Amino acid sequence: MKKYSDLEYLKLTKWQKFLYKLKMFFVGIPRAIKNGVFAIGRFFKNLIFGIGGFFKNLCLTFVRGDWKTKVSYVIMGFGNLMRGQILRGIMFLAFEGVFIFYMITTGGYWLSKLPTLGTVGPHEEYNAVLDAYTMAYGDNSFKILLYGVLTIFFIIAFAYTWYANIKQNKTAEEILKSGKKLKSGKQDLHSMVDDQFHKTLLALPMTGILVFTVLPIVFMILVAFTNYDGAHDGYNNSLFQWVGLDNFKTMLSWSGTGGHSYAATFGEILTWTLIWAFFATFTNYFLGMFVAMMINKKGIRVKKLWRTILVMTIAIPQFISLLYVSKMFAKNGLINLFLLNAKWINQAIPFWEDPTLARVMVIVINIWIGIPYLMLIATGILMNIPQDLYESSRIDGANAWQQYRKITLPYMLFVTGPYLLTQFIGNMNNFNVIYLLTGGAPTNASASWASGSVGHTDLLITWLFKITTGAESKYYLASVIGILVFAVVAVIALIVYNVLPSIKNEEDFQ
Amino acid sequence: MNNTVKSPKRHMGLARSRAISNTVIHIVLVIISIIWLIPFVFILLQSFRCESAYQVGYVVPQQWGFDNYVSLWNSNFPKWYLNTFIIALVNAVAQTVIVLCMSYALSRFRFKLRKALMRFMLVLGFFPGMLTMIILYRVLKDIGLTQAHAVPGLILVYIASSGMGYYVSKGFFDTLPKSLDEAARVDGATRFQILRKIILPLSKPIVIYTILTAFMAPWGDFVFARYISFENSAGMNVAVGMYNWLNLDQITTKYTMFCAGGVIVAVPVTILFLCLQKYYVEGVTGGAVKG
Structure with a gap:
C-alpha cells in the first residue's frame, strides 16, 4: 500500500481521498492492534505502579497523619467530627454504619451465593402438620444475581467513599497546618447550590440511570453466561447456573441440528439488519433533503403549508399510522380489496407474504414515516448555507446539479455526519417500524427452527424480543444477541468516528 | 462582463424554464401532501362507518354514524x-426536570469526570435497551408495579432512564453565552441563582420542546408498556390495548373501532403539537446539528 505524501494527497479527488482514508484505516489496523497491545501493557504497568503508589500514599498518610487521621482509617468521618466539620463527619459515619449493617444482614449472604447462584432449588418437603409432601422453595437465583451485583456496586461505592474520607483528612491537616480555616457545615451546604452545584444537579438523574439502566445492563450481560430461561427461572421451577461461554458457543457455532445452525441464522438476520439500516437511513436522508430543497426553492408558494402538512404526521403516534398502513396493505386490506373490486388485479398482491416484497415495503413505508423529520432537519441546515456560495457559483456557470454536488451535499454531510451515525444505529434497533408493520413476517422457513420463529423482515432486535416473550423465553440467548448487537454497533461507530473527521476537515468551508 | 448583458431572448428562456420547474415542483408537493395525509383521512372516514366493522374495499362510508365512538366508550x-x-402528564413534568438538570450540569460545569461520563452514556446507548426489560419486569413485579398497576411502574421506568436524552437541550445550553454566567458570578450570584434567574428565562424554547416530546412519547410507546402490563387490560396504555384489536381474532369486529380510537388519540396530540410546532422544529434542527 503506497503512502501518499501531503502534496500527492492534495492532488487526489475527493472520492479518491475518501477511499484512500478508508484504505489507510484498514491498512492501519495491524499497527493499531500492535499499538493497542503496547498500550494495554503500558496501562497495566502504570496500573500496577499506580496501585503501588496508591497504597504507599495510604500508608504514608497513616504514618504521618495525626491520631485523628489514624482513627479515621477505621471510623470514617472521625477526623471530620474532631475537627469541627460535624455535617461531613456524620454523613461519613452514617454511610459506614449503613454499609456495615447491610453487609452483615443481607449483603454477605448474596455475595456468598453469587459464585453458585444458589444450591437449594424448589423441592418437596415433608410437612408434619399436613402429613404430606408440599413444595418448598430454596434459593432464588434471580435475586442472588441481582442483589449480588448490587452489593458489588455498593462495595465499590463504599471503597470510594472510604478513600475520599482519608483524602479529606489529609487535606484538612494541611489546611490547618497552613493556618487557614476549614469549611463549616453551613459553607458545605452553600457549596451544594454554588460551586458544587453540578453534583446536586446530577445526583438524581445519575441515580436513575445507574439503577434502571446500568444495573440492568450489567445483569443482562451476566445472564449471557448463565442458563436463565423460562424453564430455569431461578425460583419457581428450577435454579439457573453459570455456564461459562456455552451460550456464545451455541450462537456462533456453524454446526447445528438438522443442518441448521445459530451462526447461519444470526448471520442472515444480521445481514438484513445492516441492509435495512443502510436503506432506511440513506433513503430518508436523501429524499428528506430533496423534499426540503423543493420546499425551500425560490418561487414556491405556501411554503408553510407544505411544511405543516408533513410535520403534522410526526405528531400522530406511530402505532396508529404503522398499524393502519400495515392492515391497509394486508391480503384482505383496503388496497387489495379496492384493486380486486376494480378488477385491476385478479388476486391479492402478497405485500406481506412475499419475502422480497415485504422487505421493500418496510423500507418504503419507513420513508413515509421518516421524511418529515429529515425534511425539518434539512430545512434548518439548508437555510444556514451562505447564499453567496450559490450566487458566485451561478456566475461561474454552475448548473443546479453541480451546485448540489459541490455545495449542498458536502455542507449537509459535513454538518450531519454524527447524526447519520446515530440514525444508522437507531435504525438497526428500530423495533417499532418492523414489529408494528410485519411482526417479522413472512416466516423464514429455513431459520424458524431457531428460538422465536424467525421471519424474513426480523431485525436482531425483534428477534431478541421474540425470544424473550416466546414459550421458551431463552433469556440467555437474547442476552447473547444483545451483546453481539453491542459489538457490531461499537465496531461501526469506531470505524465511522475514525474515518469521519478526515472527511469533515476536507470539506470544511473556508 | 458578458454576464451582466443578457440577451432578452435568453432571459425569457430562463424565466420560462424556471416557471416550468416551479410548476412541476408544485405538482410534486401536492402529490406528496396527498400521500402523507391520505392514510389519516382514511382513518377519519372509516371511523364513521357503521355498515360493517371490518376492512372493505372502499373508503367513504355508506352509512355514517357515531356507532364506533359509542362502542369505544363502552x-x-x-x-x-x-x-x-396520566403517564404522559407525569412524564412531561418529571422528565423535563431531570433532562434540564442533566444537560445544564454537563453544559455549564467543567468537572473531572465530565467527558468520561458523556462517553460512558454514549456507549451505554449502544446496548439494545430492550434487554433491560426482562429484569425490570421481574423487579417491578416483585414490588407489585406490573399488570394492573403498570402505570406507576411505567412512569418510574420512563423517568429513571430519561437522563440519557440530554443531547438536544445540552446543545441548546451550549449556545447561551458564557459571559452571562460570568457577569452574574461577579455580582455574587450562586450557581443555583444563575440557573433560576438567568438561564431558565432564556430557555423557554428548549423547556417547551422537552415537555412536548416527553408528553408525546408515552402515547406511542408500545413494547415496554406491553411487557409491563402483561396482558392485563387495566394496566395497558392505548398503544398496547389497541394493538390487540388488530389481532387476527379481533380485527373482524374491532377494525373500525381502531380507527375511531386512533382519531381520539391523534386529534388532541396533533393539535397540541401544531400549536407548539415552532419549538419542536427549533429543537430538532438544533439537536441534529450538534449531533
Whole structure:
C-alpha cells in the first residue's frame, strides 16, 4: 500500500481521498492492534505502579497523619467530627454504619451465593402438620444475581467513599497546618447550590440511570453466561447456573441440528439488519433533503403549508399510522380489496407474504414515516448555507446539479455526519417500524427452527424480543444477541468516528 | 462582463424554464401532501362507518354514524386513555426536570469526570435497551408495579432512564453565552441563582420542546408498556390495548373501532403539537446539528 505524501494527497479527488482514508484505516489496523497491545501493557504497568503508589500514599498518610487521621482509617468521618466539620463527619459515619449493617444482614449472604447462584432449588418437603409432601422453595437465583451485583456496586461505592474520607483528612491537616480555616457545615451546604452545584444537579438523574439502566445492563450481560430461561427461572421451577461461554458457543457455532445452525441464522438476520439500516437511513436522508430543497426553492408558494402538512404526521403516534398502513396493505386490506373490486388485479398482491416484497415495503413505508423529520432537519441546515456560495457559483456557470454536488451535499454531510451515525444505529434497533408493520413476517422457513420463529423482515432486535416473550423465553440467548448487537454497533461507530473527521476537515468551508 | 448583458431572448428562456420547474415542483408537493395525509383521512372516514366493522374495499362510508365512538366508550378504551394521559402528564413534568438538570450540569460545569461520563452514556446507548426489560419486569413485579398497576411502574421506568436524552437541550445550553454566567458570578450570584434567574428565562424554547416530546412519547410507546402490563387490560396504555384489536381474532369486529380510537388519540396530540410546532422544529434542527 503506497503512502501518499501531503502534496500527492492534495492532488487526489475527493472520492479518491475518501477511499484512500478508508484504505489507510484498514491498512492501519495491524499497527493499531500492535499499538493497542503496547498500550494495554503500558496501562497495566502504570496500573500496577499506580496501585503501588496508591497504597504507599495510604500508608504514608497513616504514618504521618495525626491520631485523628489514624482513627479515621477505621471510623470514617472521625477526623471530620474532631475537627469541627460535624455535617461531613456524620454523613461519613452514617454511610459506614449503613454499609456495615447491610453487609452483615443481607449483603454477605448474596455475595456468598453469587459464585453458585444458589444450591437449594424448589423441592418437596415433608410437612408434619399436613402429613404430606408440599413444595418448598430454596434459593432464588434471580435475586442472588441481582442483589449480588448490587452489593458489588455498593462495595465499590463504599471503597470510594472510604478513600475520599482519608483524602479529606489529609487535606484538612494541611489546611490547618497552613493556618487557614476549614469549611463549616453551613459553607458545605452553600457549596451544594454554588460551586458544587453540578453534583446536586446530577445526583438524581445519575441515580436513575445507574439503577434502571446500568444495573440492568450489567445483569443482562451476566445472564449471557448463565442458563436463565423460562424453564430455569431461578425460583419457581428450577435454579439457573453459570455456564461459562456455552451460550456464545451455541450462537456462533456453524454446526447445528438438522443442518441448521445459530451462526447461519444470526448471520442472515444480521445481514438484513445492516441492509435495512443502510436503506432506511440513506433513503430518508436523501429524499428528506430533496423534499426540503423543493420546499425551500425560490418561487414556491405556501411554503408553510407544505411544511405543516408533513410535520403534522410526526405528531400522530406511530402505532396508529404503522398499524393502519400495515392492515391497509394486508391480503384482505383496503388496497387489495379496492384493486380486486376494480378488477385491476385478479388476486391479492402478497405485500406481506412475499419475502422480497415485504422487505421493500418496510423500507418504503419507513420513508413515509421518516421524511418529515429529515425534511425539518434539512430545512434548518439548508437555510444556514451562505447564499453567496450559490450566487458566485451561478456566475461561474454552475448548473443546479453541480451546485448540489459541490455545495449542498458536502455542507449537509459535513454538518450531519454524527447524526447519520446515530440514525444508522437507531435504525438497526428500530423495533417499532418492523414489529408494528410485519411482526417479522413472512416466516423464514429455513431459520424458524431457531428460538422465536424467525421471519424474513426480523431485525436482531425483534428477534431478541421474540425470544424473550416466546414459550421458551431463552433469556440467555437474547442476552447473547444483545451483546453481539453491542459489538457490531461499537465496531461501526469506531470505524465511522475514525474515518469521519478526515472527511469533515476536507470539506470544511473556508 | 458578458454576464451582466443578457440577451432578452435568453432571459425569457430562463424565466420560462424556471416557471416550468416551479410548476412541476408544485405538482410534486401536492402529490406528496396527498400521500402523507391520505392514510389519516382514511382513518377519519372509516371511523364513521357503521355498515360493517371490518376492512372493505372502499373508503367513504355508506352509512355514517357515531356507532364506533359509542362502542369505544363502552370498551376498555377510556381506561387505557386515562392511563396514557396520566403517564404522559407525569412524564412531561418529571422528565423535563431531570433532562434540564442533566444537560445544564454537563453544559455549564467543567468537572473531572465530565467527558468520561458523556462517553460512558454514549456507549451505554449502544446496548439494545430492550434487554433491560426482562429484569425490570421481574423487579417491578416483585414490588407489585406490573399488570394492573403498570402505570406507576411505567412512569418510574420512563423517568429513571430519561437522563440519557440530554443531547438536544445540552446543545441548546451550549449556545447561551458564557459571559452571562460570568457577569452574574461577579455580582455574587450562586450557581443555583444563575440557573433560576438567568438561564431558565432564556430557555423557554428548549423547556417547551422537552415537555412536548416527553408528553408525546408515552402515547406511542408500545413494547415496554406491553411487557409491563402483561396482558392485563387495566394496566395497558392505548398503544398496547389497541394493538390487540388488530389481532387476527379481533380485527373482524374491532377494525373500525381502531380507527375511531386512533382519531381520539391523534386529534388532541396533533393539535397540541401544531400549536407548539415552532419549538419542536427549533429543537430538532438544533439537536441534529450538534449531533
